[in-house]
Amino acid sequence: MTSHKERKLILALDVYEQDRALEIAKCTADYLWAIKVNWPLIIGSGLRIITELKQVTGLPIIADLKLADIPNTNRLIASRVFEAGADYVIAHGFVGKDSVKATMDLGKTIIVVEMSHLGAKEFIQPAADKLIKMANELEPFGVIAPATRPKRVAYIRERLKKEVKILTPGVGAQGGKAWEVLKAGADYIIVGRSIYASENPRESARKLHDEIMGV
Numbered sequence: 001m002t003s004h005k006e007r008k009l010i011l012a013l014d015v016y017e018q019d020r021a022l023e024i025a026k027c028t029a030d031y032l033w034a035i036k037v038n039w040p041l042i043i044g045s046g047l048r049i050i051t052e053l054k055q056v057t058g059l060p061i062i063a064d065l066k067l068a069d070i071p072n073t074n075r076l077i078a079s080r081v082f083e084a085g086a087d088y089v090i091a092h093g094f095v096g097k098d099s100v101k102a103t104m105d106l107g108k109t110i111i112v113v114e115m116s117h118l119g120a121k122e123f124i125q126p127a128a129d130k131l132i133k134m135a136n137e138l139e140p141f142g143v144i145a146p147a148t149r150p151k152r153v154a155y156i157r158e159r160l161k162k163e164v165k166i167l168t169p170g171v172g173a174q175g176g177k178a179w180e181v182l183k184a185g186a187d188y189i190i191v192g193r194s195i196y197a198s199e200n201p202r203e204s205a206r207k208l209h210d211e212i213m214g215v
């Protein structure tokens with residue numbers, strides 16, 4: 001069994017129900033570096049799910065709220081989320097440095113530099129160079145880059161400070177391949193539907209974990 005620190009797989013636990021979330025988290029935990037919670041789970045189960053997932057799995061929790069507000073509102077939201085036990089919060093960078101700093105002052109932050117869907121090409125991709133520059137100045141824990149575009153991950157890795165991690169959603173259901181994006185320079189891959197919506201989430205997580213550890 002790998003130690004949690006060696007692992008590179010993050011589960012995107014995008015289900016609504018508390019019981020289902022806890023069950024999937026428990027049965028996949030052996031293969032995960034962290035669990036990411038997003039609005040669907042927080043809306044469905046409340047903020048307490050963060051505390052519960054931590055208690056049940058002992059894994060780091062990433063709150064994917066994509067904070068994109070004025071500094072004061074980012075602060076109001078992030079403070080409660082960190083209090084609930086989140087270890088990392090994801091924030092949008094395009095709202096500007098002051099908003100991102102408000103989150104970073106409260107805890108470890110991950111900045112969205114480029115998203116994985118097609119529409120990301122419209123506004124976010126053209127701004128990526130500026131967002132990379134911001135990340136190099138602020139030195140957050142990490143940035144989000146698209147597993148659906150390994151060449152963009154390599155581009156971002158070349159320009160980003162070594163200490164800043166790259167987390168990549170888009171593996172599996174969105175078409176990205178784990179080994180390809182890790183070779184391009186990603187530190188962690190984020191996988192949702194290919195695990196939680198599969199017939200056997202534990203087995204799906206194990207297969208991805210083994211594939212990744214072989215890279």
Ligand code: FNU
Pocket residue numbers: 012014038064112114115116117144146169170171172173174190191192193194
């Ligand atoms: P799956 N996610 C994403 N692309 O997919 N946070 C981004 O650019 C981004 C994200 C999230 O497709 C998405 O919201 F910034 O089922 C979901 O929670 O594997 C997860 O990553 C991908 O889920």
